[in-house]
Amino acid sequence: MALVRVKNLSRVFDVSKPWLNRVIERRSKAFLTAVSEVDFEVEPRSTYALVGESGSGKSTIGKMLVGLLKPSSGTVEIEDIDLASETDAAKIDAIRSDIQMIFQDPYASLNPRWRVRDIIVEPVASRGGNTEGLAEKLLEQVGLSVQDAGKFPHEFSGGQRQRICIARALASEPNLIVCDEPTSALDVSVQAQVLNLMSDLKDDFGLTYVLISHDLTVVRHMADKIGVLYLGRLVEEASPNDLFETPKHPYTQMLLEAAPQMDGFGREVQPPEGEIPDPINPPSGCAFHPRCPIAQDVCKQQRPEMRSLNGTRVACHLAE
Template sequence: MSALVSIKNLTRIFDVSLPWLNRLIEHQPKAFLHAVSEVSFDIEENTIYALVGESGSGKSTIGKIIVGLLAPSEGSVEIGGVDLFRESDKAKIEATRNGVQMIFQDPYASLNPRWRVRDIIVEPVEARGGDGEGLAERLLEQVGLSAADAAKYPHEFSGGQRQRICIARALAAEPKLIVCDEPTSALDVSVQAQVLNLMSDLQEEFGLTYLLISHDLTIVQHMADRIGVLYLGRLIEEAPRDALFSNPKHPYTKMLIDAAPRLDGFGREVEPPTGEIPDPINPPTGCAYHPRCPIATERCKAERPQLRELDENRVACFLAV
């Protein structure tokens, strides 16, 4: 297997400074937010790679950079060997972008309420001059709706059905990679199961690769082959699914797995984690997790740990064994 997506040293910085007049009056310096810092990982073809992390960890920013909605500040993203932001051959860029589609969290906000479902689904094809005749009907049946639904408007569907329409739209361009940003967070449990099953079926049928962005560890554990854990914009651990859940190395990963509510955890008393995610504009020195870490040492405060190989995992912690 080869890597379909290769991300190297990806960094994205947002300028969150006040307007210049306010800065002048209040003597404030410019402020920058490092949403993503020096993240590197590969996604193998025909696998599901999951990014997990709490809010503000930069997981959605990485997703947006991969589909080309945001430009990286530094580093590179190669999809099938093509770097979208450096490639000069227009035809190559077109072909690569066509092969990457996205499914968003909120199926209510991501469908145009004034368009018929047919137009929504064939849009990615027709925008590139393709022929969408009969395509919407075929895709709707593939995602478990009926061909007659093509003439309806989005408001006639429930949340789960809308997410199926979003999936049909993503499939229309015959992509290789689909970036799913919290695809089921807005859905109920029984509908979530339907959508997750559909995603697995389609992966087998079309040989798709998914980047699954989620905060829900149970979904990630259910779906993913390989998992990257983000904290404050940095990749702090990466491992195959079983290795990560059976033997997490980083204290943050351990805390996340421990804190997630478990269905069989009747009357479980969890020692609640201390502290909260720090301010990303002024992150702590050294390892960003050290203020909350139960095993932090002086070295963690001063020096930032780099990712290193440890068994099957890659982990950014001095003390991980």
């Protein structure tokens, strides 16, 4: 029984210029497909990671999961409820307190004018819940001290702020936490502290994570299942071992090969060809075909369906 069920999810942004410019310059409207027909499921108490480079649509998916953005088509069901179409206010409210998010920038995600106590209890206080001693309890759980409740965010370092963000995310006792690049703004030694904390909390509270990241080492360390995105499309989904040992999609192979390795002293790799295409005019067929070393004619014409292959799912005509 999956906790999160994403079906055929797409999101299109209108990136046209204002109509007057369009009329004068004789241009038509421009649309950017950030996410295109993505399917996946997240099991309860697991960590599902979405990896991809810039423009892969991973953050857009994250925002649709938590209801900050509405899908253009397709559905996101969490505990069998679709936030975008549900009309029962009580159900929406119940789901909202079950979903939380941790953001990338610990400096922008805390209101600088609020005291830490008020920040942490807001998810509960705004529903009129009991917040007595809540902030203090959560602060201790994330490794800060009780006295910190009376301080302002600017008195904390980046790592400590991210702990406060985690405390806020835990306040409403959620089941699902979407973590959007939770450690990419942090230094390595602080990143280790935050990742360990996230693992501990997952076990203690029975949490489910959707982890959005561009960092393959973090993803491998945290995830139970990994979905690789390219240009808004899911190209491969596998367990960490399968993905890192036997990547099936040429893009995954390229990504793993290109990532710098800590023990790769003087490693001479053939750097990958080309760059990520413009998402406003994505290539026909398989979006990766212009950079793919094994592309054939069928790849240029037909978009590959997601298919199962030895326990992983891959969207490639040629993978085997």
